[in-house]
Amino acid sequence: MHYIGNDVKDNIINRFSSHVSSGKADFFKRVGIDFVFGSRQGAYVWDAVSSKRLINCHCNGGVFNLGHRNPEIVDVLKKSIDELDIGNHHLISEMRACLGEKMAELSPGDLSHTVFGVGGGEAIDLAIKLARGYTRKINIISAKGGYHGHTGLSLATGDAQYRDPFGPNPEGFIQVPFNSKEALEQAVDENTAAVIFETVPATDGMPIPQKDYFRFALDLCQKNGALLILDEIQTGLGRTGTIWGFENFGVVPDIFVTGKGLSGGIYPMSATCFSAELETFFNKNPFIHISTFGGAEAGCPVALTVLEITSRPEFLDHVQKLADIFHQGFAALQKKHPAILVNLRQLGLMMGIEMVNEHCGPVLTKALFDNGVLSVYANNNPKVSQFLPPLIMDSDLAKETIQRVDKSLEDTKTMLDL
Ligand SMILES: Cc1ncc(COP(=O)(O)O)c(C=O)c1O
Structure with a gap:
């Protein structure tokens, strides 16, 4: 029994359209991307039916940091399901304890406790619940154009276009322009429970924070009895050349959230990390937040292996080396292309290709696809293409990828008459 390429392409697309999402099927037809995710290995993914191959520089925002089907990860999962299953989310769990301990070991400061979830939105929701529950305050300040997920409270931090169809936003959510200390200072007051930012806001086109922005935010929070939450769902786990992206800014947030790559691309897992002091909030009712599949035991050895690989000094050195090549x-x-390419927004391998106008992102996405690279423009800032190669990519492939970007920029210029 195989799971890939059992049908002809048109049938797969039609069945997807009839039973999963007609809108997505129509969209991809319209933009000329008829790719069906098929075989995958390392930095590559192949079409399920044709021989089309892409270098994955989207990586689902970091899910495939260690490449597709990393052999070390696949082996661990196989062993894990020989012995484990989901476990019971109410009871004491040896594997969750091991993973929580490892998270604490790799987290700076006094961040000793972790609540596990399945996806990023859920883990952000918990971060906000904890901030509100602990501080007994209501306001949550987030960045305009930022993205923390599409679940309840995470959705409430985001832009109106994603939440307006679903009724009134819950009370207390305030957005400020990212990187503006002035705006932050005006927004944070004694009613603020938390300030939440992505360390690098990917959906907003990867603006790189000023060096002292998070220090400023943390000081402001401390002055006002609020907490700083950093969303490390894309920037964490080695992506920026350090285990956590915020290490580049010399701060330790009160709460941070990781997900995506923590699953090794193979078993869903997310985590909300905080101090023992914040954990006291759960003393009164330790069952006030539960997640049936959060930190499922079968996935814990996978996440442990991801953390072990990610924290190897030679691994982080490799990320830095690749970052230099890019x-x-x-x-x-x-x-070579001043008419289109403005800048590479970059923190390690968290990269955004900034171009001259908002037509460039969508057109470059298609040009890159035609030239064998998967990369997607930033939804909230389409003049930027998000560029997240797998961290395990080798130097030769990095150089080949740059050549393919070169050709794609040329094609985009021609298409847009730039
Ligand atoms: C920075 C960030 N936060 C949160 C999320 C939400 O994660 P999930 O899709 O796993 O709910 C995402 C997903 O793209 C993200 O990029």
């Missing part, structure tokens, strides 16, 4: 490559491309 930095140099894009500097050369900028000289």
